[in-house]
Amino acid sequence: xxxxxxxxxxxxxxxxxxxxxxxxxxxxxxxxxxxxxxxxxxxxxxxxxxxxxxxxxxxxxxxxxxxxxxxxxxxxxxxxxxxxxxxxxxxxxxxxxxxxxxxxxxxxxxxxxxxxxxxxxxxxxxxxxxxxxxxxxxxxxxxxxxxxxxxxxxxxxxxxxxxxxxxxxxxxxxxxxxxxxxxxxxxxxxxxxxxxxxxxxxxxxxxxx
Amino acid sequence: xxxxxxxxxxxxxxxxxxxxxxxxxxxxxxxxxxxxxxxxxxxxxxxxxxxxxxxxxxxxxxxxxxxxxxxxxxxxxxxxxxxxxxxxxxxxxxxxxxxxxxxxxxxxxxxxxxxxxxxxxxxxxxxxxxxxxxxxxxxxxxxxxxxxxxxxxxxxxxxxxxxxxxxxxxxxxxxxxxxxxxxxxxxxxxxxxxxxxxxxxxxxxxxxxxxxxxxxxxxxxxxxxxxxxxxxxxxxxxxxxxxxxxxxxxxxxxxxxxxxxxxxxxxxxxxxxxxxxxxxxxxxxxxxxxxxxxxxxxxxxxxxxxxxxxxxxxxxxxxxxxxxxxxxxxxxxxxxxxxxxxxxxxxxxxxxxxxxxxxxxxxxxxxxxxxxxxxxxxxxxxxxxxxxxxxxxxxxxxxxxxxxxxxxxxxxxxxxxxxxxxxxxxxxxxxxxxxxxxxxxxxxxxxxxxxxxxxxxxxxxxxxxxxxxxxxxxxxxxxxxxxxxxxxxxxxxxxxxxxxxxxxxxxxxxxxxxxxxx
Numbered sequence: 222x223x224x225x226x227x228x229x230x231x232x233x234x235x236x237x238x239x240x241x242x243x244x245x246x247x248x249x250x251x252x253x254x255x256x257x258x259x260x261x262x263x264x265x266x267x268x269x270x271x272x273x274x275x276x277x278x279x280x281x282x283x284x285x286x287x288x289x290x291x292x293x294x295x296x297x298x299x300x301x302x303x304x305x306x307x308x309x310x311x312x313x314x315x316x317x318x319x320x321x322x323x324x325x326x327x328x329x330x331x332x333x334x335x336x337x338x339x340x341x342x343x344x345x346x347x348x349x350x351x352x353x354x355x356x357x358x359x360x361x362x363x364x365x366x367x368x369x370x371x372x373x374x375x376x377x378x379x380x381x382x383x384x385x386x387x388x389x390x391x392x393x394x395x396x397x398x399x400x401x402x403x404x405x406x407x408x409x410x411x412x413x414x415x416x417x418x419x420x421x422x423x424x425x426x427x428x429x430x
Numbered sequence: 431x432x433x434x435x436x437x438x439x440x441x442x443x444x445x446x447x448x449x450x451x452x453x454x455x456x457x458x459x460x461x462x463x464x465x466x467x468x469x470x471x472x473x474x475x476x477x478x479x480x481x482x483x484x485x486x487x488x489x490x491x492x493x494x495x496x497x498x499x500x501x502x503x504x505x506x507x508x509x510x511x512x513x514x515x516x517x518x519x520x521x522x523x524x525x526x527x528x529x530x531x532x533x534x535x536x537x538x539x540x541x542x543x544x545x546x547x548x549x550x551x552x553x554x555x556x557x558x559x560x561x562x563x564x565x566x567x568x569x570x571x572x573x574x575x576x577x578x579x580x581x582x583x584x585x586x587x588x589x590x591x592x593x594x595x596x597x598x599x600x601x602x603x604x605x606x607x608x609x610x611x612x613x614x615x616x617x618x619x620x621x622x623x624x625x626x627x628x629x630x631x632x633x634x635x636x637x638x639x640x641x642x643x644x645x646x647x648x649x650x651x652x653x654x655x656x657x658x659x660x661x662x663x664x665x666x667x668x669x670x671x672x673x674x675x676x677x678x679x680x681x682x683x684x685x686x687x688x689x690x691x692x693x694x695x696x697x698x699x700x701x702x703x704x705x706x707x708x709x710x711x712x713x714x715x716x717x718x719x720x721x722x723x724x725x726x727x728x729x730x731x732x733x734x735x736x737x738x739x740x741x742x743x744x745x746x747x748x749x750x751x752x753x754x755x756x757x758x759x760x761x762x763x764x765x766x767x768x769x770x771x772x773x774x775x776x777x778x779x780x781x782x783x784x785x786x787x788x789x790x791x792x793x794x795x796x797x798x799x800x801x802x803x804x805x806x807x808x809x810x811x812x813x814x815x816x817x818x819x820x821x822x823x824x825x826x827x828x829x830x831x832x833x834x835x836x837x838x839x840x841x842x843x844x845x846x847x848x849x850x851x852x853x854x855x856x857x858x859x860x861x862x863x864x865x866x867x868x869x870x871x872x873x874x875x876x877x878x879x880x881x882x883x884x885x886x887x888x889x890x891x892x893x894x895x896x897x898x899x900x901x902x903x904x905x906x907x908x909x910x911x912x913x914x915x916x917x918x919x920x921x922x923x924x925x926x927x928x929x930x931x932x933x934x935x936x937x938x939x940x941x942x943x944x945x946x947x948x
Contacts, residue, residue, distance in 0.1 A: 302790040305797075318482045358792075391790060396483055399786045403800050407785075409751060413632030414480040419619075422630065422752040423591050429746070 277381050279389065282328030287320040290348075294334035297350035299394050301357035307402040315397055326389070333386050340364055365391060434460040434659075435948070437680055437695035439666045439710065440702035442519020443645040443929060444915040444936045447565065448699060450648040451940040453657040457948055460693065461649075462682050463662045464706070465491045465515035468522055470646030476631075476638035491515050494831030495665060495685050498705060502820065502842040503876065504733070512882040513703055517662050518646040520703065520882060521929060523635040526616040526642045527755060527777075528568045528930040530559050532579050534764055535924030542769035544846065545816050545921035549892055549901040556582060558934035563614075566643045566933060567622040569754075570614025577609070577760040587619045590628075595747035595807060596757030596778050599865045603759075606864035610757045613777070616643035616930075617754050632753030632780070642753075667834055668714045669698060669911065675720040677911035683832060690832075697947045699903075699912045700888075701936075704731065707917045708823040708887035709837035711898075724898050724906065728823040730886035731839070732922045735772075735813040735847055735878045737854045740783055741862060742869035746804045750782040762857055763925050771849035772814025774857060775925040779808045805868075809861065811854040812881060814925040818844045823887045843875075851875045883928050885919035902942040903935070910947055914939055 292313050299312045320327035334349075340360045341349040349357060365387050366380075404412035408428035411417040421427070436452055438445045441463040449459045466488060469475065478484045490496065490510075498509040506512065514520045533552035538545040560583040563570075569587035572578035589612040592600055600610040617634070618641045621627045628641035640647060652658035661682070667690060668681040679694040700707050708728045715722045758777035765773060785803025787796055826838035855872060862870045891897025894906035903914040914936055916928050923931055 303787070303796055304791070304793040315482060319484070322482075323484060361790075393483060395787050395790060400480075400483075403787065403796075403803075404750075406797065407800055407804055409748060413750065413753065416629040416631055417751070419590075419628060419630050419752070422593050423597065424594055426748055426751070429748075 276388065277385055279323075279325030279385065280328060282325045284321055284324050285327050287317045287327060287330060291330050291334040292316060293350050294337055294348070295330060295390070297357060298333075298337065298361065298390070299398075301354050301361055302391060302394050303398050303402070304354060304358070305398075305402065305406055307398065311401060312394065312397065315393075319393075329382075329385055329389055332382055333390055336364060336382070336386070337361070361391075431679065431692040431694055432460075433694040434458055435695060436460070436697045436699065436943075437462065437693055438699045438701060439680065440519065440700065440706065440915075441517045441645070441649060441660060441662075442701060442703060442915070443521040444932055445699070445701040446518070446645040446649040446652065447933055447936040448701065448914065448940050448943075449652045449658050451937065452944070452948075453652045453655040455944060457657065457944075459652065459658045460695070461658065461660045462664050462666050462680070462693075463515075463517050463660060464495060464665050464685070464702075465517060465662065467662050468514075468516035468518050468646065470518065470522075470644055470650060471638055471640040472522065472636045472644065473638040475636040476633060479636050480631075480633045489514075489516060491663065492685055497826075497828060497830060497836040499826040499828055499836060499838045501838070501840050504839075504841045504878075504880070505876065506879055508705070508839055508880075508884075512880065512884070513705070517660060518644055518649065521643070521645050524882075524929060525634060525755065527927045528563065528566060528570070528614050528616045529775075529926045530579055530581075531555075531923050531926050531931055532577075532760075532763060535926065538921060538924075544769060546889075546891070546896075548920050549890055552579060555931070555934055555938065556580075558938045559930065561937050562930055562933035565648070565937070566616040566930070567618055567625060568614050568616050568930070569619035571612060575609070575611040575760060577763065585614065587622055589613075590615065590617070590619055590752070590754045590756050593749075593752045593756045593780075595749045595751075598745070598747060599778070599807065600757060602865045603861070606860070608759060608860065608864055609761050610759050610776075610778070613755050613758050615754055617641055628754065630753055632750070634753045665830070665832065665834075666702075666710060667832060669700070669710065669722060671714070671718070671721050671908070671911070673718070673720040675907040676909055677905075685831070697910045697912065697943055699914060699943075701914045703915065704884040704887045704917045705823055705837040705839060707913055707915065709825065709835075711888065711913070712823075712825050712837075713834055720907070722905070722911075724894055726889065726894075726896065726898050728887055730817045730889040730920065731821040731823055731841065731884070732815045732817045732886050732919075733841065733880035734883040734922050734925065735815050735843070735850060736881045736883075737811040737813065737851060737873055737875075737878055738783075739809045739811065739858055739870065739872040741807045741809060741865065741867040742784070742802065743805050743807065743866070744868050747807055748804060749807055750780060750803070753780055755780045762853075765853070767853070771846060771853045772816070772922070773925045774814070774850065774854055775812040775927075776857060776861065777810050777812065779810055781808055782806065783808045807865075807867075809858075810881075811857060811872075812883075812925050812927075813847075813850040813854055813878075815850065815922045816844065816846045817886055817921060818842075820844065821886075843878075847878075848875065851878070881927075883916075883922070885916045885922055885928055888913040888917040889920050890918040891920070903939045904942075904946075912939065912943065 337349040435458040536548040570585040571589040666682045670679045677698040679692045683690040763773040784806035820842040825835040888898040903912045905911040
């Protein structure tokens with residue numbers, strides 16, 4: 222009989238081998254489980270970090286009155302973003318209310334105004350609001366993150382403020398526009414949120430005749 | 431320990447109707463509400479949400495107070511989006527569609543072999559439907575709806591006529607034998623009592639003038655009698671029972687306080703919504719004799735299953751010009767195939783879903799994104815559902831700031847639900863063809879919503895072997911504990927919006943409580 226066979230055939234040796242097998246198998250399984258759990262945890266943590274990066278919250282800052290020059294820059298941006306006939310006083314009121322009532326907005330608006338005026342200065346001088354609509358759009362296009370994910374991620378890492386500009390200023394201007402002036406542009410008599418009365422809704426809008 | 435005559439947990443539409451009716455008859459009422467005060471009329475909230483796009487955190491309970499965990503296949507936010515824990519409850523922001531169940535909805539087991547028969551008939555509830563319509567100020571007519579159940583009194587207010595776009599679609603549907611009619615709703619077509627006529631703001635979830643009914647309207651009047659006290663920002667943590675099954679007191683705690691307080695009352699009414707009502711009873715179960723140990727608490731949970739659809743047309747419909755929803759069809763509530771699947775209510779929403787700007791750009795680019803709005807119509811297929819063992823409320827492993835488990839909702843669809851979706855798909859095809867739609871999209875099954883129509887959890891029935899409360903909401907085995915609201919429902923009240931039925935049964939229960947307990 223060969224020595225190895227003799228070894229395995231011995232009861233003590235076999236038991237030891239089995240114990241060793243179970244121990245190694247158990248340790249490997251636990252190790253893999255731990256690795257998998259860590260991987261899941263790591264994956265989830267990375268995902269959470271990624272989404273937080275792409276959707277940063279507002280920074281701390283007290284609410285307060287908006288400076289006239291900041292309001293002017295914001296309204297000028299609005300005109301450029303929607304490039305359509307709008308009632309700018311509504312947007313100015315919106316910005317002023319936000320700055321005065323929601324902490325973090327005044328700070329954000331001020332940073333935005335500084336950023337776009339600086340960009341306007343580099344683009345030919347003067348404040349952002351002094352430029353024509355087309356030029357303002359070009360300035361905004363260079364300032365704001367593009368739509369591609371990698372560009373957004375890069376912006377989020379090196380220029381988090383610009384992601385905030387996109388989310389809290391551009392996004393809200395678009396939402397307000399969608400809810401108000403967009404309706405009249407399409408030929409409606411008014412928009413949800415205004416007192417439209419009950420006399421006209423059963424007929425075609427007055428723009429149709 | 432404080433004491434009163436009637437204690438009500440929850441200040442939603444059911445709690446406030448009960449409070450209003452009891453204070454009108456001279457009884458004292460204490461209402462305990464987990465959430466904060468909510469100004470009425472909702473002009474402040476209108477300014478915040480509509481004018482300034484701001485969801486104020488003061489319109490919610492503080493952290494650690496409102497919570498829910500969910501498992502199963504329901505994907506939307508039941509905790510935050512589908513309920514409002516504020517004074518006035520979820521009906522502070524409802525769409526106000528006020529519809530009666532049909533007679534056959536009360537006996538689905540007998541007629542179709544599914545669900546359970548209610549322990550009352552449509553005829554029993556009919557007078558209370560009339561009272562509820564008067565109370566809420568419902569504008570409507572049955573003149574254009576051949577599927578409406580019989581009624582003993584007319585609507586208190588005239589209907590909102592079909593909108594321009596709904597009238598166009600209704601004419602096409604009529605040609606194909608499908609009836610689209612006007613929609614009864616708790617909105618003032620004309621000035622009513624102290625509520626002004628609707629001005630068509632169209633931001634109905636925060637109606638700034640009170641045209642769309644809000645429970646705060648009657649809560650204010652109850653408080654003005656001097657007999658109603660509202661305790662807001664408090665959590666009711668337990669119902670205390672004695673050995674005879676009598677509810678002695680409730681234990682409540684202000685949300686920012688470390689100390690609970692007992693409040694005794696002659697009658698205790700739990701009207702805290704489906705999830706919180708079941709939760710409170712489960713928290714209060716202690717296995718003692720006379721305690722809240724009914725094994726059916728939390729069971730019988732069911733939602734409406736609502737499938738959203740968008741249709742596109744070649745012609746300009748100009749949807750969204752009126753806040754009240756005008757067109758819907760009750761033609762498919764009781765089809766010949768009911769039983770294999772549920773009935774479906776088809777409704778044209780006043781909301782627009784197509785044609786929104788998502789990307790800033792030139793004027794031409796902006797208009798291009800907006801244009802689809804003119805040619806679109808958003809339609810909802812609201813389907814009936816049935817309870818099953820996979821639909822229930824229990825206690826969660828997560829806890830609130832007091833250490834009490836939140837509610838856990840387990841909700842998984844069954845074969846009846848999938849068949850109802852197939853029926854919705856067939857109806858969608860009929861609507862598309864009949865209205866000459868150029869394009870359409872019906873959401874996939876897994877995107878079903880509930881329209882915040884949650885029912886069951888403390889179901890009514892004849893005895894404790896199969897139910898939690900009797901037909902008047904009285905807890906089986908107790909003389910003075912009541913659980914009221916949608917939590918009493920057996921099944922999903924057909925495919926009809928539940929709130930008018932909740933209001934009617936609340937009025938009925940109030941009469942019963944006065945007669946039996948006060």
